[in-house]
Amino acid sequence: MTQSRAWLIDASIYIFRAYFSLPDRWHTRDGMPLNAVYGYAGFLLDFIRATGASPYAAAAFDESLGTCFRNEILASYKASRALPDPELEFQLNTCRALTESLGIPCYGGSYYEADDYLASLARICSESGVAVTVITRDKDLGQLLNKPEDRWWDFAADVQLDAEAFQTRFGVAPEQFAQYQALVGDKIDDIPGVPGVGAKTAAALLQAFGDLGSLVSRLEEVSKLPIRGATRVQAALHDHRQQIDIAVQLTQLATVIPGVESMPAYAPSSAHLGAFADQIRELGLPASLVRRSERLLQETTV
Secondary structure (H helix, E strand, O other), X not given: OOOOEEEEEEXXXXXXXXXXXXXOOOEOOOOOEOHHHHHHHHHHHHHHHHHOOOOEEEEEOOOOOOOOOHHHHOOOOOOOOOOOOHHHHHHHHHHHHHHHHOOOOEEOOXXXXXXXXXXXXXXXXXXXXXXXXXXXXXXXXXXXXXXXXXXXXXXXXXXXXXXXXXXXXXXXXXXXXXXXXXXXXXXXXXXXOOOOXXXXXXXXXXXXXXXXXXXXXXXXXXXHOOOOOHHHHHHHHHHOHHHHHHHHHHHOOOOOOOOOOOOOEOOOOHHHHHHHHHHHHHHOOOHXXXXXXXXXXXXXXX
């Protein structure tokens, strides 16, 4: 018997991928840009075609820049990112509306990030015995691979990884990834890393000690490891222990969010695809995209 599967979409990463890669060619009657909407709408159609009917799916959106609980831990968290201008905000809202028109449950808020919503949903799915495929390009979400059946899917590149393949590719197990990020830092999110600890060194440390707790309690052993600059690395870890503690709080995903308590039920239907096509027409997007949605509508029998 095939195990049920939930498809968890990291929506914002695909919206921004379209926003930065597609030309500013499409606009509403009022002159609002639609390049991100165009690209993301195509992604949604590809997603439905690739996954078919499924009882569970969800999409999460980042809506907490500057207001996330992580900003209470570190005020400079994501401080280098600019808030969306009105044109981009319009596209973000439109993309969420398109997703909702397809009947896909949507999640987002001012206190938690998209990754946290996906992590909470993954926990619920795991507790319900449902496998998870997280659709993303963000390696941080490898943390959601809790069971052998779970998958991390880079949809654009059509690369799917289970936990074992993820570890082979990135050098650390999914459950170690938040600690790995705490060691190397994340420039995009303004999370400082330990000076002198890069990707290879962080992976070697976690492979040797298993987790940060063991690493810190056996810090004197670091200088004996066969890694470059082992003595210097040991000193850096000692001097930045408080920073590491803070970084772990930033990189670990929240798995319990108030109000996120049930499986994300999803029942794709011809009515949903019809509503989606209507929105595409109303926005004035190219007829080719409308035809794609209509073809998919004709193929949909649920």
